[in-house]
Amino acid sequence: RKEVEQDPGPFNVPEGATVAFNCTYSNSASQSFFWYRQDCRKEPKLLMSVYSSGNEDGRFTAQLNRASQYISLLIRDSKLSDSATYLCVVNTGSNYKLTFGKGTLLTVNP
């Protein structure tokens, strides 16, 4: 099983749609979880951290299920500017070494 696994997509959705991304991780000792966003030919940028209680930032909601080793990201009312690759990122045991999923490509269409 890969350390961090994501559906590669691509996801093509119309503006205003709700879209959900899922991610699983293999190391049960993982402590920190993040979603990063990467635009085409750009560097990854932190979108949000993911907490056990779930957290929301505007149109974005992240959830963590430790029992199932599963992380999700929900984007509501999607905008054209949300088009990007979304990277699931896990701190796999050490306190600094991040493991990245391969990313899920999202295209929001007008």
Add this chain to the structure above:
Amino acid sequence: GAGVSQSPSNKVTEKGKDVELRCDPISGHTALYWYRQSLGQGLEFLIYFQGNSAPDKSGLPSDRFSAERTGGSVSTLTIQRTQQEDSAVYLCASSLSTDTQYFGPGTRLTVL
């Protein structure tokens, strides 16, 4: 303030040549990381520097790869005798201790 900067932004080299990639972290960030992103692949951890501690080199793919960090600031990643499979985007990130990592724009390396 200024973010992480990397140079060059693009590097084309011939197989067998050595290359040096440079990273300037955010001022005051004690931790510095190098990653590699190959086409269609996720980011791959290469090496981690934290203050004056010995670096974690566990991600370096071969002994052709080395990195140093001078004065706790600027870092150089060196690839000796480059191979075509070294072609990738090399990303540097920095953080305050083990806090959020901020990435530079990367160096796109092409080995012909």
